[in-house]
Amino acid sequence: MADSSIQGVFSVCSGCTVRCPIEVEVENGAVRHIWGNPHLLGGRHSCARGAAQKATYSDSNRVQHPMIREGERGSGKWRKAGWDEALDYIADRLKVIIEKYGGESVVLGDRGGPFTDLHKAFIKALGSPNYFNHHASCSNSVHNAHNALAGQRRNTVSYDWKNCKYCILYARNIVESLGTKEAKDFIDARQNGMKVVYTDVRWSYTAAKADRFFILRPGTDYAFNLALINVLVREKLYDEEFVNDWVLGMKELIAFIEPYTPEWAEVETGVSARQIKQVAHELAEAAPSVIVNQGWMTARGEDDYYFRRSIYILNALLGAYEAKGGILFNKNETHCGYKLLRKFADLPPKVDKKRFDGIGWKYKHLSADYGLAQMLPYAILNEDPYPVKAFICYRFDPLSGLPDPETFKAGLMKLDLLVSVDINYSHTAWISDVILPESLFLERTDPVIAKGGPKPALWLRRQAVEPRYDSKPRWWIFKHLAERLGIGRYFPYETAEEMIAWQLQDMGLSLSDFDEKGYVALNKDQILFDRKRSLPFKTPSKKFEMVSSMLEDNGIPSFPPYESPQPPPEGHYRLITGKVAVHTQGTSLDNIYLNELLSENSLWINSKEAQKLGLKAGDGVEVCNGDVVERGKLAVTEFIHPEVVYTLHGFGRQVPLQTRAYKKGMRDNTLMKGLLKVAVGGNCPIGDCFVKVRKASKEENAKD
Secondary structure (H helix, E strand, C coil): CCCEEEEEEEEECCCCCCCCCCEEEEEEEEEEEECHHHHHHHHCCCCCCHHHHHHHHHCCCCCCCCCEECCCCCCCEEECCHHHHHHHHHHHHHHHHHHHCHHHHEEECCCCCCCCCHHCCCHCCCCCCCCHHHHHHHHHHHHHHHHHHHCCHHHEEEEEEHHHHHHEEEECCCCCCCCCHHHHHHHHHCCCCCEEEEEEEEECCHHCCCCCEEECCCCHHHHHHHHHHCCCCCCCCCCHHHHHHHHHHHHHHHHHHHCCHHHHHHHHHCCHHHHHHHHHHHHHHCCCCCCEEECCCCCCCHHHHHHHHHHHHHHHCCCCECCCCCEEEEEEEHHHCCCCCCCCHHHHCCCCCCCCCCCCCCEEECCCCCCCHHHHHHHHHHHHCCCEEEEEEECHHCCCCCCCCCHHHHHHHCCEEEEEEEEECHHHHHHHHHHHCCCCCHHCCCCCEEEEEEEEEEECCCCCCCCCCCCCCCCHHHHHHHHCCCCHHCCCCCCCCHHHHHHHHHHHCCCCHHHHCCEEEECCCCCCCCCCCCCCCCCCCCEEEECCHHHHCCCCCCCCCCCCCCCCCCCCCCEEEEEEECCHHHHHHCCCHHHHCCCCEEEEEEEEHHHHHCCCCCCEEEEEECCCEEEEEEEEEEECCCCCEEEECCCCECCCCCCCCCCCCHHHHCCCCCCCCCCCCCCCCCCCCCCCCCCCCCCHHHCC
């Protein structure tokens, strides 16, 4: 940097779940600006959410010090506490709970992602198998689908956008619900000639970038894919060599797919048979340099699991696995000649106890890596399979992110101990017994993470500025709580520097190796496996199993008959929610910059449907599901399916200390009654929510 008084600190953003590499400009001990890391992003690009974290750093609405509840849960009555008192309070209550009910009575949940090692080590050291993250309302179905087909989760593969010739995106609004690098790579590929097919129930900015945009009847993406598979198989347009080498179950697929013709799909989806055939032929012509994208937030309907399976089946039929411009297996440290980065979660002994959520004994086909968050309230309320008495909630807000929050809240209210570790207030923190303020990512150093991909690397989130308030980093919180519980030996460090040195010990690297660029590249060139001999499918057969042994051995069919999604009941609409580029759902709504850009959501409705209801753009409306009513403003457009209404997720905050976001907009998840359940893929079917829409009363409009 030109100005010698300005220091650049490489780190990793925490403004959303993408966690982009960044460079923090620091001047006189304060954050001056947050840029993208040019060594990894090909420029200094950063999104609005990342740059706006400068405001979070100095925000007085943050959790500023440990707090212990004094009044009833949810009363907002707290007292300030020191760290010793707060940690003693938690440890003392955990000791009593564990002595009476066992370690399995304690559950830990978080947002997921690469920075979870310490959390997993902590809960495992307590003797509990009960770790889960937020994926029940996000990506469980796609993780579990790929796991059954390929023996690996969704995040064990990457996409070679740079060389892609043709892609299909299903409601993956890649240029709005964005990761900076992925969005940039997508736009670059588009400018380099990549063809794009986009399907959704509504228009988006990604739709505007597509060569073909189809507004499908809600829930029929699966039918669209079945018809594509039908054409590829019937006309023998698939990659026969790849299929013969690596794919099992073609005989069964051919028999299953026979009735699902483009003509059949035209009736189901609303897309003409002619267009479906054209897409299938265009895919085959571009193969294997194709990306049939698996999606992002995939908790939709009951059959979402089979839809996501069909996406990966298309990739396999087209030979896109480990192909230039296709879907690439992630490589790790060992593929570059290094030993694996050490993990703290490997230190405690294995826990051989039943999970509270049924994974491993009731749901044998689902991965324990992500768990079933939606089962927690039932386990607490019913004490089935055993009493659950404590929940440690790390940077996660199930009362915002999961459907039917009143049911979830009823479970949490029965706990003996509820602890939230967070930066901002949340609905879950608001009913907690203790809130521990974590330092903002700008104020802390976190454990090193291994980033897999064609060119593996190690990334480091590094402290750029001193903590503004009385907060602590995660490594300190879990270390000091563990010491009070007699499990401190599993956290063999005293400082962040010692923590990182322990992680890197087997790799021959040190903290100073991150100074130059903020990361350590483990291989100069892209690594590709031999498509003929060494693709790392980790199924029992070591092949891509379209007929899945994981499913069939547990009595679940690989190819159940297609079931047409039910249309909304008379007078109802299917409620669909989504994201926007300037917010990370409910976690960023109180940010002063981002709130100014967008402070509340609206309800999209088809223009003809609005006319039927006597509504116009800007009207105040009530959105109802039984006795649950949310109020907001109406947005009218012809570019949304008439069976659907749409809104942005995460608004309508009910935490008074989030003063900028408090009661702004509609809280969508309250309308999702009865959907706190397990679909076949482990996801909540949150898209199976049907609501009524009516004009708000004059009194309600006057309040607005």
